Amino acid sequence: MPRTVRDVVFVDGVRTPFGKAGPKGIYHETRADDLVVKAIRELLRRNPGLDPKKIDEVAIAATTQIGDQGLTLGRTAGILAGLPQSVPGYSIDRMCAGALTAVTTTAGSIAFGAYDAVIAGGVEHMGRHPMGEGVDPNPRFVSEKLVDESALFMGMTAENLHDRYPHITKLRADQYAVRSQEKAAKAYANGKIQQDLVPISVRRTNPEAGETGWGLVTADEPMRPGTTLENLSGLKTPFRVHGRVTAGNAAGLNDGATASIIASEDFARENGLPVKMRLVSYAFAGVEPEVMGYGPIPATEKALAQAGLSIADIGLFEINEAFAIQVLAFLDHYGIADDDERVNQYGGAIAYGHPLASSGVRLMTQLARQFEEQPNVRYGLTTMCVGFGMGATVIWENPHFEGDK
């Protein structure tokens, strides 16, 4: 049977505001599944042209798939969101790149012709499910020295990356972090972020955390606008004595969820759905687990090669800021300045937070908004590093592109 690969598009994406993990965090008494369910419902409300019966799949990522992030979240979230019972769903795990993988995996199926339209997203409630909860690493990792012992601790891998690139100093990392906070504050002031946030009702019964009763979350909790280099310079380096990685130049521990609609371009056009980005290529790559922050570089190399593009063709970058060092390593590799305007225009995870498996779709949602604003840009990419030594990159084309001016 002859097949034609179909164009796949990013129709729309939303997310919950991100919260700080922990007993005083806004989502401390909110279930993880409820977060992603509310994101899915908002997507459907925003896109009435999408008949829920026509959704072919719900792919939801979570790193720690137990409790309220377990039970085949894609299926249960679909039912809880009120999707027809005929819509199937499944769960995805590629740690930090969970939602990104939910998008690429379903996109591959759409291109193949198995699906027309899907929901893809992710959730991570790191307050309810701290990193490493319930893990049981095989002792051979250590006994056979398959990976360095630091590989399981992301902060240590970031310190390792500093070792690899000694010229990327703590000062550069802090300067990058200050800029991320500034750009995020500016994006908020200009209303770039709020338009894709889903308000979430939250209950609080612990008076130590603030006013009790029901409240409504409409903004990201982790942001620290006005952060200065002085603020950052004195922070502890928890992963290594006299190290470089601090809470200030890394993303925090966060709670949040994202969801997107991915469809074949034909389906989107036939159903009057927006086409915000067109998928060009995607790739994943493995690196030494103890320097997992290096991962985006080989992944991007693969994705560019597949697309027949060079880095110079990329007009906008959305790089997940798990650690400033990991972004800077990427930029250095490609000879891009630390403060290049094409990179993370709205700021990144250092400001907004990084609820692991949800973040990929946040990058896409922000890139999609930047595409709308900048029709002179043809290509953009979303990329992130992944625990245990991986990188993930998706290259997108701007459907609003008006040609070179």
Place this chain on the structure above:
Amino acid sequence: MSTTTELLKGAAELFPDEVVTSAHVRHLDLPAGAGRFALVTLDNGFDHTKPTTFGPASLANLNAAIDQVEKEAAAGEIVGVGITGKPFIFAVGADLKGVELLKEHKDALAIGKGGHEVFKRLSALAVPTFAYYNGAAMGGGVEVGLHCTYRTVSKALPAFSLPEVFLGLVPGWGGCTLLPNLIGAEKAVSVVIENSLNQNKQLKGAQVFELGIADALFEGADFLEQSLIWTASVLKGDVVVDRPVIDRGEAWDQAVAKGRFIADSKVHGAAPAAYRALDIIAAAKNGDLQQGYDAEDQALADLIMGGELRAGIYAFNLVQKRGKRPAGAPDKSLARPVTKVGVVGAGLMASQLALLFLRRLEVPVVVTDIDQERVDKGVGYVHAEIDKLLAKRRVNQDKANRLKALVSGVLDKAEGFADADFIIEAVFEEIGVKQQVFAEVEAVAPAHAILATNTSSLSVTEMASKLKNPERVVGFHFFNPVAILPLLEIVRGEQTDDASLATAFAVAKKLKKTAVLVKDAPAFVVNRILTRFMGEIQNVIDEGTPVEVAEKAVEPLGLPMSPLVLLELVGPAIGLHVSETLNRAFPDRFTVSANLAAVVKAGKRGFYVYDSGKPELDPEVAALLKQGDTVLTEEQVRARVLDAVAQEIGLMLEEGVVAEAQDIDLCLITGAGWPFHLGGITPYLDREGVSARVNGKPFLEPGAASVPA
């Protein structure tokens, strides 16, 4: 506001054990830049199994929360105030335990006024107020929302009602006044009177919206978020709430008249609550809210100090609590599993039982009878009933298939009952027949199987007496219609052992019946009291009192139907049979009416004909009646009947037929439909002085179902 504070403080001192509801105030930014908003959460700190209520300290908490938001509103710091509940519960109204403790009219008045004073402030704030009915809302919970400017309701809300009239109160924190002014008198009467008197029927979220009580309806998954987004739109003027104009003309009076008709048909003027509520609804036509609130305060205080409400709360607690934990039942761990049920007999009663066991236990049910035709008819009845359930979508096709596959009929008891754990007989009401049936069953059933009898008047002990294992026989007396009346009298024979009894109670629970443990005494509880009651009516008729006088004499009790209509429902022949049984047991108190015997012999199904649309004495029956010449007044008849009932209950308690008077009342409420405002019957007998007159003492402790001393 110091007067309100003092009022509530005084009330709180009378109710030290109140489960106190907090009113948390939390601030938030509304979406779309609509402004700063204060959201009040009502929460008693427990999960949904202990719903949020309002006692005086809870009202004081809400009052303090309103103090806070009032200042913020006046200062322009907030654009609106919302009120909602903890997960699954909005608020379920006044705490009845506090009401039970009230001894004085002035304290009762304070409860009404206290609620009004607090709730009213919500409508007087400088900013609009919003109620978000997120979960169960009843009574005062509904009313606190009615004082708000706007309301939203969750589609997932399972229960919404103003149940006060059902209990013997009026919706007295604004319900009687605000609801008709919001949705019109007709709909208000339906909520306040009709639903309440219709076994406290609950509304679902969508109905609350359709009735116009709520201005917007949102799905449960993100109800609060959508409510707050809607709130932002209302405050910004993007959404304009348009409520239909209500008809304050003749329609209002007609609605109230319809309400009175409903009340008459349900309580026959015997309980005041519905009529007091209707008076306030009628007066609310002029839109004067304060006048309505004052009338609510008075009505509440009067009713709280009245016996009907106390009996109502007593009855409510019997059904809700004692009915779920039967007095005297053995430890439930003794119960044996029941994985297959046998039914002896395939007549109508037996077939109803087969259907009930099938639906509730979902185990194989085998029906036997003396010939194939009867067996086929019995199984056919069950299949037809399952099809009806399927047509009404009460079960789906899979469930219907499952149930039909579980029911079977055989002629050979050995084949049907060899592996049954519970076998119930519903054959002809004759001791020899029943003994024969049990002997046959025992010969083929496993040694552990329970042998249950649905006898209404025969001795369970005697029925078991000829068996090898009499300890496994229990009485399992249902009431007709089996699917509707909740009562199940579980009869312990002299030799019944604890394990068999525990199994019987476990089965009753699965059948969702209200089980009451009864001694093996003639006609058990309900039939004995009803027969004594009817017998006395029959006696006065036989002695010469006109039928209509005898019937009217007991109308002030507000029973579900008159004695002779009840006799018609039961069937004169069965009534006669039970009276004969009881006459043999207690010839000094139970008579067998010659007139009734004549009516039965003539093949009449009842005393009345309905040709004119209402009951009139059947001339053929009138011709059969041979009456004496002693004509009593209604008062005399009533006294004689109530004295007889009081005497009989006193004797039953002495004999130990049940553990306590509470069980008698529970039986009459759930097995005969006797009303809440009578508390069954003993609170009424105590209140009217009948108990003291006949037995020299009341049945219940003072305060148990009356205003405490």
